[in-house]
Amino acid sequence: MLNISNNPVSKNVDLTKYKSGKSIFTKEYYKTFRKFLLAFSFILLIILFLPWTQNISSKGNVTTLKPNQRPQTLQSQIPGRIEEWFVREGDFVKKGDTILRISEIKSDYFDSRLTERTQQQLDVKNLSVDAYNSKVAALERQINALQREKKLKLQHANNKLLQAHLKVKSDSIDLKAVETNIAIAKTQFERAVNLQKEGLKAVKDVEEKRSKFQEANAKLISQQNKYLASQNNVINATIDISTINASYDDKIAKANSDLFTAKSAALDTRAQVSKLETNVANYTRRNSLLYITAPQDGYINKAIKSGIGETFKEGEQLVGIMPANYELAVEMFVRPIDLPLIHIDEDVRVQFDGWPAIVFSGWPNVSYGTYGAKVVAIENFISDNGMYRVLLAPNKNTEPWPEAIRVGSGAKTIALLENVPIWFELWRQINSFPPNFYQPENKADNKTKKEK
Template sequence: MTEISPVFISYKNIKMPRPLMILCIMLVGLIIMSALILMYVPWVQTSHGMGRIVSLAPNGKVQFIHALVKGRIHKWHIRDGSIVKKGDVIAEIVDNDPLFLDRLQAQKNSFTAAKNAAGIATETALTNVHRQEQLHKQGLAARKDVENARIKYESWLAKLAEAESKVASAEVMLSRQTRQKIIAPQDGQILNTFAGDTATLVKEGDVLAEFLPVNLDIGIALDIAGMDIPLVRLGQKVRLRFDGWPAMQFSGWPTTSVGTFGGVVSIIDPAISPTGKFRVIISKPKDEYWPPEKLLRVGVRVQGWILLETVSLGYEIWRQLNGFPPEFPVNTTNN
């Protein structure tokens, strides 16, 4: 019988501890399970962007209320934060000369009287032209008399046109000076007032107040990096988190997110914005719920995740480690 070397006898007598064996089995199982998870668990790629709530309608943005005429602030009818209706008086402006309107009215009356007189004289001159032409046909008036009558008629026509022009200018001036009540263009709220008290002089076009309309058509303007913008398409779904609303967003599993709101891509800017990114406008779908508009104020910050393609978890980890862009969609139209 062959003798066994003492080294192998010692190795044969070594027994692996049971806890270590269990640990090895668990590690092997964990490796297999991790590989299966990385291969088969789906992950929704997203393009993350920061943005703000904006008003989409031109008449729904923040507006500046200007002075229509020069003068002095006579009375304020509002203050910061006041709610106004369309047509409500915001401020009254008076001219530095308290008799300026009276003098304008008197000037207009004078021009009107001159126009009426020129009109009567023009009609008389036209009648004289007809009379001189009739007398000329009968041989009772010279040709020179007819021509003088026509010249006089043309002269009065010019004076009548000049008088009408002066009346029109006076009416425009008077109309502009009577528009000294600054009114609200639509329902909204006064954000700030920029002029002072009754001693403040304003010029035509000076900003008096900052105004924000109500019933805004709001949307979300997200800034998306240039590496992701080729992957964004019109109609893509978006998950949104508004500042002030508690939420938990799982980027790869949007269905498990809590406290986020749905949106859809409606506009993609073709040119880069001053921030160095591309602006993407997100609108509210009809079947989604957003907080009330009175709580979603214009300018509130928003985080958005545009939902892209679905890939495996392992591919997404590999992509993130290598800094590659998300998966490009295979079947899509060029929007």
């Protein structure tokens, strides 16, 4: 029966003559199967021409649409020591509610009255500034008085100088008159002597002329002394003017020096006042930092530093808080090769972890358990995982997302591209080609309008 012999029986015996042979060799066993294969091939051929939606599948996480709505940690701006907790994990807090109280660990701030004492120093410095300002005002008044007095003294000295000049002029005129009188007296005396020699004049007349000539000489000497004295008065008046200028310039310079010293001291004190004001503001602000408050309404997630008496540095995380009001979003990561295919406002289907779903990636309309989303932001720089981050927001035109979703849960995303036949998609997948590059319709329409 196995036909393994060198002398097969089938060559010598006709098996179709027997009843069992007729039953076996006359039947067509593959007729139904061939019909099935033909129908299957026809259906498969039809399926190959059905539309298929190209897509980019990725994994992501549930996050929030705005950065200020995401989970955050609270830090202290100053190093400190935990003294008291006012909340428990899971508590709801409103904006401004006190979460914990801390104390200082730096010796520079141990004084509980540090702000008050610094304020007292500030008040004293303000009084010093007022005193210096009063001194500056007094010195300015003194300088003005000296300048006025100098002006009056100079006017008086100038008048004396003018009087001296006039006296010199008057004495010079008198001197000229005396010199003229001497010349006349000398001429008369000489004439009288000549006449006396000739016998025309008596000796008495000669003596009288000699006496007048000597008197004229005496007046000349006296007038010369007066003239020299008046010239000396001019010199003295000029010296007085120089003395007044030098004296008052010295006094005014000394007063100005005192004025500048007072102004410098006032400015230095003002600088100290400014520094103390900064210290008071810093100490007041630092005192307010001893209470860690909630920046917004939310829920206490986890106490990172929990022990009473536990110390920490500035900037260390103390407690985590989740904002109460937030708008859900999904962040997905796409490969760099797929990034050009992602556009703003592009439709994406999202499957959330924990929600059952039946997904047909090529036929999103018949998928069950997925939710609509739209691309709202595309990262411009690659992430640490070697992919680009894309932010998705709920599509308001589709069914709303489940209310029980929590930030941080996982999600699977399917970015929908253009429709192609199934045979084309199979051919693309076999050849490992990327999806078709395309532009959204609205962008293409805008480009056409610009070209027109």
